[in-house]
Structure formats: C-alpha cells, structure tokens
Amino acid sequence: MIELKNIKKSFNGRPILNDINLTINDGEILAIVGPSGAGKTTLLRALAGLGDIDSGEILLDGQPFDPRSSDLKNNVIGVVFQDYNLFPNLTVWENVTLAPKMVLKMAAAELETKIKPILAQLQLAGKDALYPFELSGGMKQRVAIARALAMQPKVLAYDEPTSALDPSMRTEVANLLLDLKKDGVTQIVVTHDIELANNIADKIFTVNAIS
The missing domain is CATH 3.40.50.300 (P-loop containing nucleotide triphosphate hydrolases)
Known part of the structure; x- marks a missing residue:
C-alpha cells in the first residue's frame, strides 16, 4: 500500500x-x-x-x-511512458531483457523462465526478434509494459x-x-x-x- x-x-x-x-x-x-x-x-x-x-x-x-x-x-514503481521510450536499434527481446540483465544480473536461463511468460501474457509470444519500427502502436505499448514488468x-x-x-x-x-x-x-x-x-x-x- x-x-x-x-x-x-x-x-x-x-x-x-x-x-x-x-x-x-x-x-x-x-x-x-x-x-x-x-x-x-x-x-x-x-x-x-x-x-x-x-x-x-x-x-x-x-x-x-x-x-x-x-x-x-x-x-x-515501474512507469510506462506516453511515447514508450523503446530503443529503436534493439529487438523486442533485447528491449525487455536489457534492464533485468544489466541491473538485476539475470542470467540467460533466468531470463527465459521469467521474461518469456510476461511476453506470453501480453500476447507478444513469437515477437521476440521484431524491432520497434515493425510494431503497431498497441504492440509497442505492450512491449513497454513488458519491459516495466520485467523489473518486478x-x-x-x-x-x-x-x-x-x-x-x-x-x-x-x-x-x-x-x-x-x-x-x-x-x-x-x-x-x-x-x-x-x-x-x-x-x-x-x-x-x-x-x-
């Protein structure tokens, strides 16, 4: 609370x-x-x-x-900003896993077990390799939400x-x-x-x- x-x-x-x-x-x-x-x-x-x-x-x-x-x-508190702030040169997977990898020091196996379910929950399964320019506005928003949730x-x-x-x-x-x-x-x-x-x-x- x-x-x-x-x-x-x-x-x-x-x-x-x-x-x-x-x-x-x-x-x-x-x-x-x-x-x-x-x-x-x-x-x-x-x-x-x-x-x-x-x-x-x-x-x-x-x-x-x-x-x-x-x-x-x-x-x-994780924030999803109005303009999403996705890195245009990174894939969906790279955008979502960058902070958990760098800050939380998650290893590859842990990223798989913790981040994959978040992507699935947000209907992003199979979108891992796409870049922001390939996504609709709604998809970009989902990626931004996934990135925030990835930091728990x-x-x-x-x-x-x-x-x-x-x-x-x-x-x-x-x-x-x-x-x-x-x-x-x-x-x-x-x-x-x-x-x-x-x-x-x-x-x-x-x-x-x-x-």
Whole structure:
C-alpha cells in the first residue's frame, strides 16, 4: 500500500499540487484524472522518483518512502511512458531483457523462465526478434509494459496509455489493464480518458488546477 500525505509541489512559485492525500491499495487500479496542467503527470513523476516534492510524506506499507532513493534493484514503481521510450536499434527481446540483465544480473536461463511468460501474457509470444519500427502502436505499448514488468515492480504506472492509440483500441487497453489486475498487479493510470477511467478503475482521483 502506498500513502501520500499532504503532498505539495510548486514550479517557479506557482502551486501545482496542494495538500494531496491519497491511498493506493495493493491490487487495485487507481485512475488519476484532471485537466491539462493540473499536475497529474507531476504527481506520477513524484511517485516514480523522477521528480521531487516540496513537502509532504510518501509511505510504503506504512513506512516512510523516498522514491528518489529507491534502488533500481528494488524497483517499486515501474512507469510506462506516453511515447514508450523503446530503443529503436534493439529487438523486442533485447528491449525487455536489457534492464533485468544489466541491473538485476539475470542470467540467460533466468531470463527465459521469467521474461518469456510476461511476453506470453501480453500476447507478444513469437515477437521476440521484431524491432520497434515493425510494431503497431498497441504492440509497442505492450512491449513497454513488458519491459516495466520485467523489473518486478510493486506498482505499474501509465502516463496517458490511450493518447497515442486509435480510439478503437481503448477497449483493448482496458482489457489488458484488467487482465493485469487479475494477476494482482497494482496499477496507477494517469489519463484524460474519462471513459477508460470509469471502465477500469477501482478508485478515481481528480487533480484540479490551482488558480
């Protein structure tokens, strides 16, 4: 369980997050919604250790937690970015296994036993040798999710998972996230897509712009 208590963040004297209080329970899907500029992505980056906060407290399972000091080997929150950030010169397999190999020091046999099931779960079996330019937007997203899951995070977070996809793929995205929930994956979804949020979320948290 992750708890946020009285989180505040400003940029150049302009408040973005003001006294954010939020609980993310294990195994649930939390959707963070709100208008552009309200601080959704800022909140996500703070949770993932990619940005700092001015004040407040983050707790992990009841203990103080600083995402910025979290060792990659003890990955807590994995992030699937809006543009996926896949390495164009690496295959699907190489993109997904690079961090586990370099950071977690997984040997070839362990990569086979731990990563192959993730690819199968995300309908990527048999796509190992393809390069990003050979994949559809939906497939690139699945590879990005597989890469995040390969690091065995406690929480998986998404920044606008439907923004780069055709509207017809929203149902596919929703089903994917719900399938991961069945496997016990705790998920945070930052989205403008209210329909997606309503379809998948156990809890919706609205971030409002501060005037």
